[in-house]
Amino acid sequence: MNRVEIVRAYVEDILKNISSEDDRKTAYIHTYSVAEACSFIADKRRLNTELAYISGLLHDIYAYKTGIYFGHAYNSTEMSRVALRKMDVFSDDEKILILSAIYHHSDIAHIHDEYDEILKDANILQPFLYDPSSKIYYLAIPRFNNMLNEFNIKAVPIEYGYSPNEHAQFQNKRVLLANIAEELAVKRIAGEETDKNFLEIIKYYPEASAFKELKNGWCAAFVYHCCLKAGIQLPLKPTPATFRLAGVGAWYEWSKHNNFCFYEQESFVPARGDIVIYNNIIPVENKPKGSPSHDHIGVVLACEGKQISVAEGNIDNNNLSGIVTRKRDITIGCYVRIPNDYVYDGWKYDYKTGEIRNVDYKSNL
Missing domain, CATH: 3.90.1720 (endopeptidase fold (from Nostoc punctiforme))
Incomplete structure (x- = not known):
């Protein structure tokens, strides 16, 4: 069994146990479509398609296993870390590359390494490829427009999601x-x-x-x-x-x-x-x-x-x-004593180095 098949078997075991038929169907479509988009983008950018595909397969597994979506990028990384170690078919460098992509995939406002960027872009592009009428989250618009140019796709994105009060916090x-x-x-x-x-x-x-x-x-x-x-x-x-x-x-x-x-x-x-x-x-x-x-x-x-x-x-x-x-x-x-206004800011730490890395995506357009 090749490495993709080993990971696919692990992911299949999680997806097939999602209780809701509709949720299970959505999970299958999103998981495999993102993985395929990762492979496509990696090929266009002359990077390793196998490792990109595997990062796509694993990127949401914690959410699908537990039904918990907060912090699913970080928790899917932790879950994948244990799984990849047990599979014992990837080098340490390969594991870090895959895990880093999963860890950063929700942080679309900042720039990380090339495989991290592949998974971010694939995750944004996938809903549109499945349904061209899909709406694009407002923070993803700059990335989406760049991909339209990069891959010569003709489309006008429909934006959604802006709310000036979206970060309001419970104070007690x-x-x-x-x-x-x-x-x-x-x-x-x-x-x-x-x-x-x-x-x-x-x-x-x-x-x-x-x-x-x-x-x-x-x-x-x-x-x-x-x-x-x-x-x-x-x-x-x-x-x-x-x-x-x-x-x-x-x-x-x-x-x-x-x-x-x-x-x-x-x-x-x-x-x-x-x-x-x-x-x-x-x-x-x-x-x-x-x-x-x-x-x-x-x-x-x-x-x-x-x-x-x-x-x-x-x-x-x-x-x-x-x-x-x-x-x-x-x-x-x-x-x-955790402050009442505390908001987790682990996104600012680079997975590979542990150092603060805060390169804004828009500033590099």
């Missing part, structure tokens, strides 16, 4: 975060496949191994779920975190990078809606050997003198959610 996200965490925690959610609330918490993790890997270790997944429900939108592995936000260490790494971390010794007073990261609070007998010091996380509900009330998942690694009272002592690693 931390309060909402605490409300959601409290409501869920008191349900005494059990980390079992029979608990529907638990399945909701782990639905973001697309691999079949997610349940096994998160059992008795889902406190960070609980916080991640509550954040998304509160409108604090973060991908599975936000730049520059090394690991997914299913782990406490990733929360610490990400918050530290964004200057969202605060410490008891700085006379910081925690408030409802802050996130607390603990150090060495889980009993030794409940932890795997070699576990990091950041071993537990929850959402602060109240602060009363020397104590805090916290909504937590997987309390003390005993596989149940609940509300607990904790001392403000040496077990408090730090508090994370």
